[in-house]
Amino acid sequence: MTQETSADTELRDFVRFSAAVTGFSEFDLWGTGQAEAYHRTALEQVGPEAVRAAMAADPSAVHADPVVKSIIKLWYVGVWYRPEQAGRLDVAAWTAPGRSGAKPAVPEGGRDGEDGSSPPFVVSPDAYTEGLLWRAIGAHPSGAKAPGYGSWATPPAFEDHHEEEVR
Amino acid sequence: MTSYDHTDPVIFPAGAATETSAAEAAQGEWDAVVVGGGMAGSIIAEQLGQAGHRVLILEAGPGKDLDLAEYESYLSRFYGAAVKDNQSPYPFNPNARMPRSTDTMPVRPDTPRDAFYLVQEDEYCTDTTFTRVLGGTSMHWEGKALRMLPEDFDLRTKYGQGLNWPLSYDDLEPYYRQAEAELGVSAEVEEQSYLGMHFPEGYVFPMHRMPPSYLDQTVARGVDGMRVSLADDDYTLRVRTFPQARNGVPNPAYDGGKGFVPVGAVSTSQVEEGERCQGNTNCVPICPVQAKYHAGKTLTKALRKGNVKIVTQAVASKVEIDEHDRRVTGITVKHYDALDSDRYETYTVKGTVYVLCAHAIENARLMLASDMQRMSRSELIGCNLMDHAYLLSWGLLPKPAGTMRGTSCTSGITDLRGGRFRGTQAGFGVDIHNDGWGWATGSPYTDLVELVDQRGLRGPELRRTLGNQISRQLLLAFMIDLLPERSNKVTVNERYKDALGNLKPVVSFKIPPYTMRGAAFARKLASDIFERLGAEDRTVYHRDRPSAVEHDGHWYNIVGGNHLAGTHIMGTDPAKSVVDHTQHSWDHDNLYLVGPGSLPSIGTSNISLTMAALAFRSAGHISRYLRAAKAPITVRG
Numbered sequence: 001m002t003q004e005t006s007a008d009t010e011l012r013d014f015v016r017f018s019a020a021v022t023g024f025s026e027f028d029l030w031g032t033g034q035a036e037a038y039h040r041t042a043l044e045q046v047g048p049e050a051v052r053a054a055m056a057a058d059p060s061a062v063h064a065d066p067v068v069k070s071i072i073k074l075w076y077v078g079v080w081y082r083p084e085q086a087g088r089l090d091v092a093a094w095t096a097p098g099r100s101g102a103k104p105a106v107p108e109g110g111r112d113g114e115d116g117s118s119p120p121f122v123v124s125p126d127a128y129t130e131g132l133l134w135r136a137i138g139a140h141p142s143g144a145k146a147p148g149y150g151s152w153a154t155p156p157a158f159e160d161h162h163e164e165e166v167r
Numbered sequence: 168m169t170s171y172d173h174t175d176p177v178i179f180p181a182g183a184a185t186e187t188s189a190a191e192a193a194q195g196e197w198d199a200v201v202v203g204g205g206m207a208g209s210i211i212a213e214q215l216g217q218a219g220h221r222v223l224i225l226e227a228g229p230g231k232d233l234d235l236a237e238y239e240s241y242l243s244r245f246y247g248a249a250v251k252d253n254q255s256p257y258p259f260n261p262n263a264r265m266p267r268s269t270d271t272m273p274v275r276p277d278t279p280r281d282a283f284y285l286v287q288e289d290e291y292c293t294d295t296t297f298t299r300v301l302g303g304t305s306m307h308w309e310g311k312a313l314r315m316l317p318e319d320f321d322l323r324t325k326y327g328q329g330l331n332w333p334l335s336y337d338d339l340e341p342y343y344r345q346a347e348a349e350l351g352v353s354a355e356v357e358e359q360s361y362l363g364m365h366f367p368e369g370y371v372f373p374m375h376r377m378p379p380s381y382l383d384q385t386v387a388r389g390v391d392g393m394r395v396s397l398a399d400d401d402y403t404l405r406v407r408t409f410p411q412a413r414n415g416v417p418n419p420a421y422d423g424g425k426g427f428v429p430v431g432a433v434s435t436s437q438v439e440e441g442e443r444c445q446g447n448t449n450c451v452p453i454c455p456v457q458a459k460y461h462a463g464k465t466l467t468k469a470l471r472k473g474n475v476k477i478v479t480q481a482v483a484s485k486v487e488i489d490e491h492d493r494r495v496t497g498i499t500v501k502h503y504d505a506l507d508s509d510r511y512e513t514y515t516v517k518g519t520v521y522v523l524c525a526h527a528i529e530n531a532r533l534m535l536a537s538d539m540q541r542m543s544r545s546e547l548i549g550c551n552l553m554d555h556a557y558l559l560s561w562g563l564l565p566k567p568a569g570t571m572r573g574t575s576c577t578s579g580i581t582d583l584r585g586g587r588f589r590g591t592q593a594g595f596g597v598d599i600h601n602d603g604w605g606w607a608t609g610s611p612y613t614d615l616v617e618l619v620d621q622r623g624l625r626g627p628e629l630r631r632t633l634g635n636q637i638s639r640q641l642l643l644a645f646m647i648d649l650l651p652e653r654s655n656k657v658t659v660n661e662r663y664k665d666a667l668g669n670l671k672p673v674v675s676f677k678i679p680p681y682t683m684r685g686a687a688f689a690r691k692l693a694s695d696i697f698e699r700l701g702a703e704d705r706t707v708y709h710r711d712r713p714s715a716v717e718h719d720g721h722w723y724n725i726v727g728g729n730h731l732a733g734t735h736i737m738g739t740d741p742a743k744s745v746v747d748h749t750q751h752s753w754d755h756d757n758l759y760l761v762g763p764g765s766l767p768s769i770g771t772s773n774i775s776l777t778m779a780a781l782a783f784r785s786a787g788h789i790s791r792y793l794r795a796a797k798a799p800i801t802v803r804g
Contacts (some may be wrong), residue, residue, distance in 0.1 A: 023630035122246070123375050144455065149443050149444055
């Protein structure tokens with residue numbers, strides 16, 4: 001039998017925490033195939049200390065640790081928004097798929113943060129299509145996992161999910 | 168009319184995009200040199216090729232064959248792009264830039280010179296775009312394929328507004344059918360026979376209509392039968408599906424019972440994909456399966472003929488003119504090595520006839536950069552730039568309506584496209600957007616940020632609230648007519664050049680009061696519709712955006728439609744138009760300008776179907792021109 005390493009344990013903890021804050025089961029989260037990539041992204045972006053502190057904080061608080069907010073959004077849409085960008089609707093708008101009427105001007109190649117730090121990024125093309133958002137809204141990612149001809153004519157159905165309290 | 172053999176798989180000839188070098192092309196003597204491998208250029212090339220002419224297409228975009236791997240790289244780039252605008256699937260190309268809606272801002276003296284392609288110096292800026300890759304803007308178009316109304320062709324005579332066309336609906340009708348076959352349009356004749364639009368006895372569209380979305384059905388329950396009074400006339404509204412250039416269920420009654428075989432995905436090998444829409448909700452900026460028509464489907468047919476060749480990475484930089492007889496003597500192109508290099512070589516290609524099919528802004532830009540305005544009797548090159556003015560209104564329905572599913576838009580309200588009110592205010596069509604508030608607000612990502620960051624929702628409550636909130640979104644997009652105005656224009660200025668030294672287009676575009684009167688009425692109508700649906704109106708306009716327009720003391724945001732037209736309008740008088748009814752230049756005997764630039768008005772139809780119909784019609788005229796030019800000269804005694 002192989003010994004579980006501390007890295008494995010950290011990843012499991014990350015997924016357990018993520019399940020509580022996203023409202024999806026650990027099984028759902030592992031099923032996206034993104035757990036390792038998201039854990040690594042969080043560690044690289046804010047460092048292990050900040051990730052550990054975020055996971056220890058009360059996740060239900062409105063003014064929770066902004067790193068928690070970044071982790072939730074990462075699972076939902078595959079984009080890493082820096083903690084300092086929490087609440088920025090303009091930044092959210094230009095990362096959303098679709099037309100651009102509301103999107104503020106951004107120079108070619110993406111927009112750097114005003115403080116010169118990195119702009120938001122999509123972790124990988126798969127991270128976009130594996131976003132939890134699409135399942136939450138009873139739809140599919142725009143441009144992927146198409147539901148089939150005429151599927152749009154029927155009433156929407158939302159996945160029946162177990163209502164758990166945030167731990 | 169051409170007969171189509173749709174039983175052939177659409178296989179792009181491998182290597183066709185690169186096998187003809189610019190040097191070889193410059194040595195050849197072509198019957199027709201076509202600038203632009205988009206919808207108009209592909210139709211012209213395919214039709215002239217079919218008639219036996221030798222055709223060269225010059226394409227500014229990257230030199231890759233249209234195959235599945237290339238197409239999937241577009242898709243993958245879109246998935247991975249942090250900024251997901253109209254152009255996000257396509258690689259950044261400094262040598263043939265495209266406007267990006269994300270660049271929409273007035274250029275100031277301190278704006279970095281590389282930060283934009285479409286130069287705008289006014290306070291009002293349009294976020295309109297066009298795409299410079301093989302297949303052109305048809306790669307990102309939504310695919311609505313409406314005919315223009317019969318009354319659109321003589322707006323001046325009927326309502327004292329805009330310009331008359333040198334053609335009537337009936338003149339264009341057979342070509343509309345030809346375009347509907349080529350683009351593969353899904354619709355029902357019974358539903359599309361309104362406001363005077365008529366079809367020959369027994370005609371059916373190639374495919375049945377796209378099923379209306381559940382959202383459409385929800386809106387229809389509130390709107391159908393709604394009465395509107397406008398300029399002393401009463402109108403009854405109903406929700407109606409749009410004709411779409413998107414593969415659906417073929418109509419067995421098509422073509423006298425022969426039926427229709429949809430054209431699926433294009434590749435260098437046979438692929439089984441794209442023969443029917445799968446509901447990817449991503450028509451703009453890219454259909455993942457190619458169920459939506461794009462010009463690559465026509466281009467493939469053209470290139471398979473052998474007498475049609477293409478040179479890619481060839482940016483048309485100058486139209487060479489003989490000062491004496493004003494005939495075009497060649498097109499000078501800058502042929503660049505690669506997307507990440509500004510190294511290029513210059514060649515001049517020669518043909519008997521030249522056809523500019525580079526879209527409204529690029530056609531004008533190229534002619535102006537070639538100093539052709541001084542030879543133009545009308546001096547209207549680049550003037551009369553048009554685009555549909557879009558006014559968005561958005562609300563929250565009382566119950567989930569399945570938003571974010573289906574094609575981008577399946578239905579709308581089209582009863583106010585025509586009528587006597589057009590004497591004083593613009594007509595419009597209304598789109599019911601299946602993709603929610605995204606266009607207006609950046610939803611659904613902005614909803615996520617609002618709920619997670621601002622309201623602090625977590626876990627199951629977050630998940631449930633997102634579903635409930637987004638599935639109730641209703642966005643009505645009013646597509647408002649905009650008449651030709653001489654002052655709305657494309658120009659060039661030596662100050663603004665791209666990486667290859669080509670002049671960038673400078674655009675000045677303002678929304679005229681006639682259009683704004685339509686917008687103000689549209690805003691009121693949206694409120695009434697929301698009220699009937701029990702929807703909470705969530706529309707907000709911002710006066711600090713480049714899209715802000717004031718009218719009658721109120722501010723609105725008018726966004727672009729990517730329906731650019733009018734920069735070389737057609738007419739009957741060389742002093743008042745740039746081309747005649749065949750899109751033949753009044754000023755240069757062997758030059759045709761084919762594309763939406765020739766439209767003297769855009770009415771309330773997305774321009775592509777009309778542009779395609781005009782291209783089919785002009786192809787016949789160009790072929791006749793070539794036959795006459797090649798015929799031995801006979802001297803009549």
